[in-house]
Amino acid sequence: MDLMEKNLELVEIQKLEGHTDRVWSVAWNPVSSHADGVSPILASCSGDNTVRIWEQSSLSRSWTCKTVLEETHTRTVRSCAWSPSGELLATASFDGTTGIWKNYGSDFECIATLEGHENEVKSVSWNASGSYLATCSRDKSVWIWEVLEGNEYECAAVLSEHTQDVKMVQWHPTMDVLFSCSYDDTIKVWWSQDCDGEFECVQTLGESNNGHSSTVWAISFNATGDKMVTCSDDRTLKIWGTDIARMQSGEEYVPWSHLCTLSGYHDRTIYSAHWSRDDIIASGAGDDAIRLFVDSHDSVDGLSYNLLLKKNKAHDNDVNCVQWSRGEGDRLLASASDDGMVKIWQVATKP
């Protein structure tokens, strides 16, 4: 199945209006998709200090805002992440706290507030099993929280090796390895050797490793977890890889290395990149466009990627976040923008 051969386009399914300020981030609930027989659910968070939960009606197929999570965060909510079970939503805010919300059917309740960061919390991520939560902040630190019984969260580690504002944290999809990216232009990898909760920085991917030359905004892994894509203010996407089989079997950390750089495709900061389950990389940038990239399978000289399509004016302003839905084969993409909108897109063959 060579995607490049098909004449594909990104079709706007619906525009979700409601937020009264820029939308920073969107997150698909992992256990809801048409395939599961459950209506897909999407969370979006905004500069209006709220989080909105959107649901698609199985009858009308249109999306509506189910709930607004408000009156908890006192400043911008910068990012949100669903727990692997889909029951909890973590929200990271500029007010320095991380909220944990539980879905009680028709409503959400904030069941815990994690404090500790000295200033704005930028990102939050759950590990694959839901036993750990990671947060990061402008205070240059990455915090790892242990999820305990009875809505209790305990700080397991405060990792302070970044020299600047940490923009995003992302757990590896299958292993308890944490990745963070920062205003200091690097990506750091955190690993606990004895799986005892003692995390340390085992690798830094910086300019000397073919890394980025400016702020790294986001990290995303492919489904198998042997590759990741990072995007940056330096207007490039970089693909990194590791020998995941060796890492999973052995006791040793196996380093990541640079595989490929996609440059010349973006002329403004790239704020978000997301790797779909069927190997399409989506990017959202400061030129209001969404781009899709695929592996060219031209493996003469290693890995290389081609631009599958570019959606100009996807939004009226910067695209802050792009996220593929979790369902198999539906190729739905959600995007969030400074124009205050969330949009749902579908990759479809041109008529």
Added chain:
Amino acid sequence: MSMLYTVMILKKVLESELWFTVLHRKIKPLAVEARLRNREKKKMTLGLINANPVVQAKKERLVRTQPDQYRDDGVDPLDIYEYVRDIRDPEHPYTLEQLSVLSEESVTVDDQLDRILIKFTPTVQHCSMATIIGLCLRAKLKECLPLHYKVDILVSPGSHADEDSVNKQLNDKERVAAAMENPNLRQLVDECIYSDEI
């Protein structure tokens, strides 16, 4: 003695990473007084000094004979300049134009891509107000420009000791957004951009 101490604290704070969050209004007036006093002293001892900003006379405004000077599909850099020239300096009771921080050449527009570049010149190499001036420019333009315009703000090359650091902060929209949520900073910025309306 306490004046000097306050100035030192303010300077340390502004130069540190925490400047976005720790700017206190009540420290400012004392610091400005102290700084002006120090400059008077320097003037006497060194003779020629440029530490005290050079203030230009208010430039005469060109009266446009043709009101529709700009094309429908573009933005005239001089129109952008009109929005920003009267922004008041955060420290001194003069406009950015009067202090030569901005001039007509400061603004360049890329009409094809709808991008605006503003280069401003801080009055001194170690100007701790450079980032605040940048924020004022952003705040003012955000109100005046259509949504899709991209604005890049830089200090004039060679005009500031921490040029790269200042430029990076001013063009990181997440940092700018967080800073503008700080009430003290927001108040200071508002005073600078709305000063002519008071």
